[in-house]
Amino acid sequence: MKPTLLALITAALLASCAPQNEGETTTTETTTTETTTDTGTETTETTTESTDTATTEGTTDAADDAADPGADSTLTNSDDANASEEVDMAVGDGLEGTVTDFDGTAQTFTLNENDANYAVQVSADTVYEGTATSADEFFGTDRADANVAVEGDIDESTNTLNATKITLN
Known part of the structure; x- marks a missing residue:
């Protein structure tokens, strides 16, 4: 289980260091679950990453406008x-x-x-x-x-x- 946990933590750290495009927001959520069994306590960690893209308001194409x-x-x-x-x-x-x-x-x-x-x-x-x-x-x-x-x-x-x-x- 320790190699899996180590792999998940490494993946989360690498994802947080990844370059982002301007206007994007990355959110990382980590959920830890502990399960007790007859052989001991087992910890499972789940990492979820989502990327939100923001839009820029007020931008226009550079084009001629006959009305204005x-x-x-x-x-x-x-x-x-x-x-x-x-x-x-x-x-x-x-x-x-x-x-x-x-x-x-x-x-x-x-x-x-x-x-x-x-x-x-x-x-x-x-x-x-x-x-x-x-x-x-x-x-x-x-x-x-x-x-x-x-x-x-x-x-x-x-x-x-x-x-x-x-x-x-």
Whole structure:
């Protein structure tokens, strides 16, 4: 009986040292039963192990959401923005999409991002990158349907984007 008891204790110790996945909880229960017989007292130990998997609340897939453009993930779309621009925009300070309602004379355009439209406002401090590196280059050519990434402050109540940087892809 001692070898069986030793084997059960060893198994329990090894199970407690086994690596666990994050979010899992392992519970080990040990039940000891003593039985008295004519030949003496016999001890039987039973070990039961169970693993509970916890779910993480509030996680979502990184996918664009047309109903809530602020929840979009720019890291999952197929545009030409570089990784730095993607990270900047993914944290909520920019959008990317196609240019509509382009007016080069007034230096205004609307950005269509995931079926939501944002009026883009530029200033003298707006930085231009990509294939157009100045306001004159950007607004000097009709950019209708061009792919752009626009960083800046978004006013969701008016769907306005105050541009600090515009990257023409």
